[in-house]
Amino acid sequence: MQRRSLLKNLALTVGGLVSLPAWATGWSPDSLGAVSTLAPDDETLLGEIVETFIPETTTPGAKSLKIHQFAMRMIRDCYDQTAQATLQQGLALTEATAGQTINKSFGSGNAAERMAILTSLSASADSAGKAFVDLIKRLTIQGYMNSEFYLVNVEKFNMAPGFYHGCVPVAKLAVTGGK
Amino acid sequence: MSFLNIDSVKERTYDAIVVGSGISGGWAAKELTGKGLRTLVLERGRDVKHITDYPTTMMQPWEFAHLGQLSKEYRDANPVxxxxxxxxxxxxxxxxxxxxxxxxxxxxFDWIRGYQVGGKSLMWARGTQRWSEYDFDGPARDGFAVDWPIRYADLAPWYSYVEKFAGISGNKDGIATLPDGEFLPPHEQSCVEKHFTDTMAKQYNGTRPVIIGRCAHLTKPQPIHYQQGRAQCQNRSICQRGCPYGGYFSSNASTLPWAAKTGKMSLRPDSVVHSIIFDEKLGKATGVRVVDAHTKEMTEYYAKIIFVNAACLNTNLILLNSKSNRFQNGLGNDNGLLGKYVAFHNFRTTISAEHEGFQDTTTEGIRPNGSYIPRFRNVVKQETDFLRGYAAGFGSSRATSVDTSAMGEDLKSSLMQPKYGNWRVSSHMMGETIPKESNYVALDSALTDAWGIPQLKISVAYDDNDEKMIVDFHEQMSEMLTVAGFKNIQTHDKPDKAPGLDIHEMGGVRMGKDPKTSLLNKWNQLHACKNVFVTDGACMTSTSTQNPSLTFMAITARAADHAVKELRKGLL
Incomplete structure (x- = not known):
């Protein structure tokens, strides 16, 4: 955790006037807490679905970044009741479609089979399927692009850059990896 | 309170009382204590200590459970x-x-409130522009409200005074409509903003300047700022969390600790001011009645002078609720105008556009600021079918985009390589609204709050002048953007966006020359009760277009100086 050292620097910056408040060491990656709005099997399935959207390669996929937990949390806390129903129905539809098309569970399918299932759900006459795929895909992308992994490694996010340059060549940023 | 003994009264007696600890209250506290007055600062909300009470300030974006979004439960419970x-x-x-x-x-009316030590100075947008002579002249020239009893020359030295202490970044632009101040180094404009500035300068012969915004950020702290315990702004632009560096001005980082250092300030949070006590025999105010926010117990505090800085509408509320035999309709309200002529800034509309040029450039770092277009309409003379005009914020960024149509590894590789899109710009209108008697606040005759204080009834709306101004903003900005080569120009008026969200409500206790048509004199004293000063937004006779807080600071410092001089002469 870098926070403590950041704050030590801060204390030095302003002449040692600052004592570290309690929150300076309070946070840990687990402090967001687990979300348990789904049965364990359903949560596992959702993990496989987000992983299908953004799979592990040489870099982390959505499942290892716990994007399914993020999606569950957002649906529970920030969306209305219909989204919760869309989630439940969609998981059931996904598993049912897997049974019909590949004769095994969604999680047992390979990447191509899984993508075909989600694509067919998205195109199916049942609007619940498309609503589910759209919802989870949107949340997966949002969660992934705002994860620590993504912001630090792709966006080169710097919380306190200490500067702003209004007009820099794109080519220069590509070299320095700045943002 | 005859049952209280003399010692208790003595303990509750100060030289000065300041109601409110936000931007203007913090300044009143600093000035009055700095001049040696034992000052009680009353804050209705909880204490917020600088740094210690900014619990989210060092959190990374991914540490927020909902990535910054408000929960549905919170939104449903707190729509305003x-x-x-x-x-x-x-x-x-x-x-x-x-x-x-x-x-x-x-x-x-969306009434946005921050009840805590520091008030809204913790979450303000930090834009700080001086008024000019063209602004103070407005009501007299255009025949609305009443003439301001002060002019730019009265306030100019006080602008300088507060700017040096607060720390204002800006460029010396030499514009008559927006006088230069005591500036720390300016932020940079982006390539596209500079292009817009240059094009406008040529197109309109200097009558429509576009400048970098002036804002309360320490771009290069001076000794006076280090003495406050503040350090250089780190360009985080998450100011609403409270800044551990004191990189932007807030009461918590600046004026309140400064006042505390004098040893003359008593800061009392959780103290809801019910009303001001008026003594008929003495013909002046003697103190305030305070309801404890938690126990609901009422206590009186006494002082020779009282500064009311509860934030515009709450200052109106306190004065309206300060009823006595002499003032049956509120303190100082002999003319019945208290609570009336409330105005605000029209923030209802924005305009956005894209530029296809400058493809090989972008920005780097973070800027807690944007460019700014000072008012150019009706400045020297009336030229439209509406009164006054608007300023506008003007921001830009080089958009990045990702293709999200695929899934699987194709989607991932798209996400991992964001592509630059066009430069995008956005501008928001900040329109002057005309104070009217029909835009008012009053006490509700039946409803009270949890502290037994009448609820405030707010009756404030847009008018035809505001509608015409919105149309003109769209027309003029569209023309300006087109001239500068922008494409995809889109206006975004939100007629449902209620007044209040600008958080620039002003008036109700306006300054003026004549006690028959105004509440406050040129020193912000109630005409009819000279030891009560109102120096927050409530005192404003008109609104002009500038973000108002800097003017509140300057007016407060000026009034505090006058108050102490009068006090020393034995006149209060």
Missing amino acids: ASRCYANREDATHFFIKDAEHPYVQEKP
């Missing part, structure tokens, strides 16, 4: 507070809960 742009998951603790502080909306 949720509509404030600054109220996000990282700052909800600085906004009041709607249900705890009810008010009556005779017309829709």
Whole structure:
């Protein structure tokens, strides 16, 4: 955790006037807490679905970044009741479609089979399927692009850059990896 | 309170009382204590200590459970507070809960409040521009409200005084409509903003300047700022969480600790001011009645002078609720105008556009600021079918985009390589509204809050002048953007966006020359009760277009100086 050292620097910056408040060491990656709005099997399935959207390669996929937990949390806390129903129905539809098309569970399918299932759900006459795929895909992308992994490694996010340059060549940023 | 013994009264007696600890109250506290007055600062909300009480300030974006979004439960319970742009998951603790502080909306008005030590100075947008002579002249020239009893020359030295202490970044632009101040180094404009500035300068012969915004950020701290315990702004632009560096000006980082250092300040949080006590025999105010926010117990505090800085509408509320035999309709309200002529800034509309040029450039770092277009309409003479005009913020960024149509590894590789899109710009209108008698606040005759104080009834709305101004903003900005080569120009008027979200409400206790048509004199004293000073937004005779806080600071410092001089002469 870098926070403590950041704050030590801060204390030095302003002449040692600052004592570290309690929150300076309070946070840990687990402090967001687990979300348990789904049965364990359903949560596992959702993990496989987000992983299908953004799979592990040489870099982390959505499942290892716990994007399914993020999606569950957002649906529970920030969306209305219909989204919760869309989630439940969609998981059931996904598993049912897997049974019909590949004769095994969604999680047992390979990447191509899984993508075909989600694509067919998205195109199916049942609007619940498309609503589910759209919802989870949107949340997966949002969660992934705002994860620590993504912001630090792709966006080169710097919380306190200490500067702003209004007009820099794109080519220069590509070299320095700045943002 | 005859049952209290003399010692208790003595303990509750000060030289000065300041009601409110936000931007103007903090300045009153600093000035009065700095001049040696034992000063009681009353704050209705909880204490917020600089740094210690900024719990989210060092959190990374991914540490927020909802990535900054407000929960549905919170939004449902707090529809008004949720509509404030600054109220996000990282700052909800600085906004009041709607249900705890009810008010009556005779017309829709989103009243945004921050009840805590520091008030809204913790979450403000930090834009700080001086008024000019063209602004103070407005009501007299155009025949609305009443003439301001002061002019730019009266306030100019006080602008300088507060700017040096607060720390204002800006460029010396030499514009008559927006006088230069005591500036720390300016932020940079982006390539596209510079292009817009240059094009406008040529197209309009210098009559439509576009400048970098002036804002209360320490771009290069001076000794006076280090003495406050503040350090250089780190360009985080998450100011609404409270800044551990003191990189932007807030009461908590600046004026209140300065006042505390004098040893003359008593700061009392959780103290809801019910009313001001008027003594008929003495013909002046003697103190305030305070309800403890938690125990609801009422206590009186006494002082020779009282500064009311409760924030515009609450200052109106306190004065309206300060009823006595002499002032049956509120303190100083002999003419019945208290609570009337409330105005605001029209923030209802924005315009956006793209530029296809400058493809090989972008920005780097973070800028807690944007460019700014000072008012150019009706400045020297009346030229439109509406009165006054608008300023506008003007921001830009080089958009990045990702293709999200695929899934699997194709989607991932698209996400991992964001592509630059066009430069995008956005501009928001800040329109002057004309104070009118029909835009008013009053005490509700039946409803009270949890502290037994009448609820405020707010009746404030847009008018035809505002509608015409919106149309003109769209027309003029579209023309300006087109001239500068922008494409995809889109206007975004939101007629449902209620007044209040600008958080620039002003007036109700206006300054003026004549006690028959105004409440305050040129020193911000109530005409009819000279030891009560109102120096927050409530005192404003008109609104002009500038972000108002800097003017409140300057007016407060000026009034405090006058108050202490009068006190020393034995005149208060």
